[in-house]
Amino acid sequence: MAEVPYLLVCLSFLFAGLFMDYKQTYPIRRLFLNIFGVVMVLYFGSQLSLENLVGPLSNLLLILLGIKFLEEKKPRDMYQILLLSLLCISLATLHNLSLSFLLFLLVFSFLSITSLVFINSYRQSQRDYQRAEVFFHYFKVSLALFISVFLFAVPFFVGLPRSQFPILDLFGRGEGLKTGIAREVSLGKVGEIQQDNTLAFRVYGLSQGLKDPYWRIQVFDTYQKGRWVINLKGSQPLPKGTGDVQYTVVLEPHYDDYLPALDYPYSLSTLEGIKAQVFVAPGGVFRASTSINRPIRYTASSVFEPPNWDEDLGSYLEVPKDVPKG
Template sequence: MPWLSTNSLKIDHLLFFTTFLILIIAFLGIISNISIIFTIIFFAFVSLAFLVHFRNIKINKWIINLISIIVIILPFVNFSLEDIVIPSVEALALISAARFLSQKKSREYFQINLLALLLLCASTLFSFSWTFLLRFVLVFAISLFSVFLITYLKDTAQQYVDRFFLKSVFKYILFIIAFCIPMSIIFFIFLPRTPYPLFSFGLTSSKTGFSSLVNLGDVSSIQEDKSVVMRVHIERIPQEALYWRIISFDNFNGKNWTRKEKISFPEYSTIYGKRKTYSVLLEPSYENYLPLLDFPSKIYMQNITVDYPAVYKTSTPISQPLKYLAESYIEYEYYESSVSKNYLQLPPNISDKTKKLVEDITSKAKDQEEIINSIMEFLKNYEYSIRELPRGNNPIEDFIFNTKKGNCEYFATTMALMLRIKGIPARVVGGFKGGSYNPLGGYYLIRASDAHLWVEAWLNGFWKRYDPSSGRIVRYKESFVFNFLDYFWNKFVIAYDFKTQLHLLSNLKSPRIPFKGKLLFYFLLFFIGIIFIIAFIIYQKNRTPLKKFLKLMEKAGHTRQKNKGLMEFVSEISDENLKKLATNFAELYMKIYFKDKDFDKIDMKRLNFILRELGAYIKGRGSKNKGDN
């Protein structure tokens, strides 16, 4: 690119690139949520824009308008009322791309910047992760730069800028950002926020939660999903205790597990174990169930219903990140005096072949514990896999006798059924297993791929956890830094809600820290002061010598018409002294301007010197006139 090597850059190209950057950064926020076709169209427009810009092709306005109309309509061609957000965002993205394609003057550049900003805001409808902050800061900085350029272009009609100019612009932008960050932190903390989300569109998202019905093979689809389900702030606990319980199932009909909503609590139950308190930051799951460390005992949250056994539910589906505090027992002993008959239910299509197999396996067992152990031992012969799962009419028998390959669902289901055949009450529990610990943040990160199903059996009055597929699952290695960032973003930004705000404010009001409030006040005052000073400096510097000159001349009663050249304007001044000074200025200015030279420091000094002289003269003349009157 030859224009890069020269010392002065064409504003037009610079603007084109900055706008391109802004557009792309904003678009990347939504790229994973919109349809691939529109992504392709978007990039086609953008690359076409490059061609149009650098080949200097002029496209008729009506073509662009037609394209704009088409791209607005296109995403809505097959939309449903349920999901109006995605087509709207798609249309927005395409309009900005079409704008980018059109001939661009300062007005269009402003428009594209604005559209990109909207696009960025729209991306928060899909995901509000820390990358948004990154994108936002980038777009903010580049937009600032772009706005500087646009105004400069508009005010001075200069075609080129030099590196010196760019350097100073960068300086201002850094200043502005440096002062915006503390300000926005202050606003973030104090600006009142609603206790409820303002925009809760029922966005369809990938399902990562368990529902009250689990088809065999369902969990495997979750297991391939690497998205984060939750983060649990807790001290490190033994790996074998890391079971995150969500829901338990009692009823198996041969194909899927369901739960009876109303199983009554037993007459007497008790639990011993190590008590752990922890906080959970849950990503939206669009389900009502709350995952908790097995075995949960308490949750510090309102409007939660608890079903037997330890199934915690919210009243509405979780569509926003949710933070809650809870308490659980690990390495527990859980006693229940009686058990529901539901835990002995068998599907109608269970064959004698299966029953006979169970008898064969457990023939040597003397008591219930040995039965369980022999079943566990038997299942070790089976292969763990999350692909090519049996899905026929009788998937469990397929698993047991034919494929001998399955994931935790098949293992757990088979074990539960075998236990039930042998008259041992058993249930299947759905949740997550494991999670990777982040020692710096002190939290466990649980992904959808950690989804798991295991078995609980009622043995001599104690419910015990059995995991027939334990140790078979390959775990995913975590990228440390990004998850850490993600965690902090969620913990300190997303989870900062109305309640936390109130809490913080009431703390501020308390008499214990009155001096801090004062400090904050000074702090604010200081920042506002500095911002004003910077704004003033920028204002001063941004005024070109010509503008200053014309303003001074206006003060002296000479307004330049647009069709008058500078020399012509100056030559019409009647006051000889003023004319002389003004001519000096005009000559010097023109000499640099019309030779297409850059205003260097010495020139600026000279020009400003003349301007000061002019200002002093005009002032002196003004006061003299007053004196005469």
């Protein structure tokens, strides 16, 4: 997710570019802007990693888009502005799953197609570009292209088969133990666990002063033959109101029903991307009424002290008979 200072820089460059276009004067040399763009690419490129990919890339795209606003707008520059805008919107889809963003995406798609048509017509004939009949003709062409793309996309969306697992991961799923979240934990298997760097979820809105946040996802209640498993069943409704800290989670599909929350989970105010009921399962963890098979976003709150859940804690204190005392 892009940081606010870089967004403000992009907006300031945008308004400066509009003023330059109005005055038809561009005091900043293109060579200087190109050098500045290369420096920004190197700067944000040094911050990229598998664990931190979206943030630096979003900031870089905003800066490059702002630089293009400061240049004289030739057709080639307009194409580049459209491409950078498309990349920015593509990254924004990782964090926005609401219906309002879908409407914004449709409007952006229509304006992009319209801009592309008009840029091409401008390249062919600048003389007739301002005539009203030409304007309406290309507007109708853009609308027809947009509707055609939308109509052709619907059959593909409905007809293409959907796998229960990511397509790119079908041939790489091993049988060995991996780090992550599981329904049980086997003791004595630490040496066999493989490191898995797959992104699980992103969190936004936490205070910078919060150190070492602890996420409650699974709570095991029964020890059986060298394994910790979950046997307790039941559910409680989420309480009303908000806790001590509120934050937003963008959860990747994991094909289970758990919803990670900061310890101690308290309530959940919004859930986007899937239709499901959320409840509190034994152990004070959030669960959904259906499996998470697509990216979702939710706003949750947590408290710093354990909430008073109506739950018998005796099951968590039982010790197997074969475990020696002391």
